[in-house]
Amino acid sequence: MNIKVSNVTKKYGDLKALDNLSLEIKQGTIFGLLGINGAGKSTLLSILNGLTDIDAGTIDVLGFDIKKDKKKIKEISSIVPQNLAFYEKLTVKENLDFFADIQNATRENYNKAIEISDLSKILNQEASTLSGGQKRKLNMAIGILNDPQIIYFDEPTVGIDPKSRNEILDSIKQYKNLGITVVYTSHYMNEIEKICDEVAIISKGKLIEQDRLENLLSDRISGQILIEIVYENGIELDEFTVKDNSFIETTKDRLCEVLEKLDQNNISVKQIKYSTTDLEKHFLELTDEAEDV
Amino acid sequence: MFSAMIRKEFLLVLRDKQALMALFIMPAVFILIMSVSMRDIFSQDTVHFDVSIDDLDTSEISKNLTAKIIKNKNFHIVHKKDAQFIIQMPKGFGNIEDEQNKTKLNIFVQGTVKSDVLEMFKSKLLKNIVKLELNVMKMRLGEFSDEAANSIDLISLSSNDLFNVTYNKNKDIPNSTQQSVPAWIVFGMFFIIIPMSTIYINERKQNTLARLNSMNISIFSITFSKIIPYLFIAQVQMWVMVAVGMFIVPLFNTPALEINGSVIALIFLSFALSISAIGLSTLIAASANSSEQATTIGGILNILLGSIGGVMVPKFIMPESMQKLADISPMSWGLDGFLDIFLKGGNFFMVLNESLMLIFFGIIALMISMLILYIRLDRGL
Structure with a gap:
């Protein structure tokens, strides 16, 4: 049983936030949802959580209809909003107790949330005094108190240091190991590349592309290589394609030839880079195209 | 939950x-x-009373009392609508020698005047009236006997014998x-x-x-x-x-x-x-x-x-x-x-x-x- 979104439209006045959108999220996977601001990602998450009603289309969440079984869908799912959706004036424990009580969470789930999110040492600390990373962890811990089958993450790593980010991404991978379906939105492509099994790109409320991450990347790995040079004024670079006066773009086949020519022209090489961030490039290409349309 | x-x-x-x-x-x-x-x-604990006088008797006593009240610093003569107390002297008020036909003084009190303030007012008024009446009686009795005139000072008078008090409940001021x-x-x-x-x-x-x-x-x-x-x-x-x-x-x-x-x-x-x-x-x-x-x-x-x-x-x-x-x-x-x-x-x-x-x-x-x-x-x- 998957999450199946079929021909969903949601309007706010004249604005179509979602426009006949269809996509499928496989159970037990980490699903990346990409799109520029205003693409419709947050609206889709709100709808999947039962917070917002749809105007047209159907949604099936693990066998439950979004219109008929909203209460049940809310019981089996959870959202970790981008904002820190807890109470800063309460301690970590008071926050967890409150959210556990209102959802009738079991002691086992309560302890599991503390353990996975590594909160045991800061339970009695007021939430306002936590670091950015600790706050994010608390935000996430609240999200798993009800032992959800699906968790929606709305850009959960905004504004935190790389160490905390990696810890959060590791926690999310753990959720997958627990059999939880994770829907993840982020602006950081490397995060998507790191944890997602499948990715959907949406723009202006429409699905642009959906595929497994490896398919998206393998299609795009073109064997391009960037050679970073030490640029000096007066160097003749006409025979190369140079970007930003620093990078010469070439391919694996022509690498030796280019290096030889650089040597002949006394141009020093700083580093040679294999292009690996094609998802970002691909995302930008697709969303640019969609904007043009 | x-x-x-x-x-x-x-x-x-x-x-x-x-x-x-x-x-x-x-x-x-x-x-x-x-x-x-x-x-x-808002205070009513003052010794100043806003009063209005309505003399229907126009006797010697009532005229003298009016003059005394006007002179007295405790009483401020104001218009009826602004008065805390309206003192009305009905016909017969000045008949001090004829107990049968003597009428009581009417006092109309604004609804929010506190009882202790009213008592203070009544005592001040009583003092003035008694003084006035005694002086008149003394003057008349003195013609016969000084001893008799002096014995009048020992007579005690209650305000209830002299006043009819009516509260006006229409206006309530805190x-x-x-x-x-x-x-x-x-x-x-x-x-x-x-x-x-x-x-x-x-x-x-x-x-x-x-x-x-x-x-x-x-x-x-x-x-x-x-x-x-x-x-x-x-x-x-x-x-x-x-x-x-x-x-x-x-x-x-x-x-x-x-x-x-x-x-x-x-x-x-x-x-x-x-x-x-x-x-x-x-x-x-x-x-x-x-x-x-x-x-x-x-x-x-x-x-x-x-x-x-x-x-x-x-x-x-x-x-x-x-x-x-x-x-x-x-x-x-x-x-x-x-x-x-x-x-x-x-x-x-x-x-x-x-x-x-x-x-x-x-x-x-x-x-x-x-x-x-x-x-x-x-x-x-």
Whole structure:
């Protein structure tokens, strides 16, 4: 049983936030949802959580209809909003107790949330005094108190240091190991590349592309290589394609030839880079195209 | 579930020190300042009595008494409509030698004159009348015997033998404490906008309300769980302010507050007033886009409702047109109810009308705020 979104439209006045959108999220996977601001990602998450009603289309969440079984869908799912959706004036424990009580969470789930999110040492600390990373962890811990089958993450790593980010991404991978379906939105492509099994790109409320991450990347790995040079004024670079006066773009086949020519022209090489961030490039290409349309 | 939500709301508001100050210290300080500073305006403990004289007897005694009152520094002669006391000397008042046909002096007293002030007035008046009558009698008896004339000094006269006192109940004017305490209770209660809007808007902005809603907590439950703690806080607030009026204000040589009416009526009115204040606060918190906006709008609205509702300027000194305008303010309904209890000894039924209006206002405001929250959640705002 998957999450199946079929021909969903949601309007706010004249604005179509979602426009006949269809996509499928496989159970037990980490699903990346990409799109520029205003693409419709947050609206889709709100709808999947039962917070917002749809105007047209159907949604099936693990066998439950979004219109008929909203209460049940809310019981089996959870959202970790981008904002820190807890109470800063309460301690970590008071926050967890409150959210556990209102959802009738079991002691086992309560302890599991503390353990996975590594909160045991800061339970009695007021939430306002936590670091950015600790706050994010608390935000996430609240999200798993009800032992959800699906968790929606709305850009959960905004504004935190790389160490905390990696810890959060590791926690999310753990959720997958627990059999939880994770829907993840982020602006950081490397995060998507790191944890997602499948990715959907949406723009202006429409699905642009959906595929497994490896398919998206393998299609795009073109064997391009960037050679970073030490640029000096007066160097003749006409025979190369140079970007930003620093990078010469070439391919694996022509690498030796280019290096030889650089040597002949006394141009020093700083580093040679294999292009690996094609998802970002691909995302930008697709969303640019969609904007043009 | 519900108890957890109520507990959370309590913890949040009790940790908001600024809000608690606004709810408790601000009105308490206002009560003290206003009661003490308005003491002399409202005071009846003065030795000056505003009187009007109506001499229907035109006898020697009545003319002399009128002259004495005019000369006496304790009495200020004013127009009938402004008088605390109207002294009417009916025909036969001056018949001091004919007990059968002698009539009593009529005193018409404004409804809000306190009994001790009336007693003081009567004693001053009695002294003047007795002196006058004795002088007249002495003069006449002195012609026969000095001894007989002097023995008259030993005769004691009761004021009841000389006066008919009638209270005019049409106009009720509070003293400074009776005005200040309810006025600042009402005003202070509406200040729950500060903690309510801060917590509520933070919850909304941080998507905590959306999160709660995604946890199957309905908008009704979210709203209702906020009402209970603030209802409780408002009751505590009301009794603290009453205690300030009863026990602290008198320390500053200002009249103490007396609860002349029913305590049940007071509790019911306070409950109704808090529903109204919570409703308005929730409505502002649901409508505003930021807590700064909510506290600004709430503050301005409170001052406006307070100004026209008789909190800043007592209603009884407002012109009639303004008094009519005051009736649109829920603060005025609450204030009238409190004055009914403190001043007129009102019971439950006396404040029922004002209380029902306050509850109705509060419920309508709460319903509108729930509708706004529903729309905001649907739009992800």
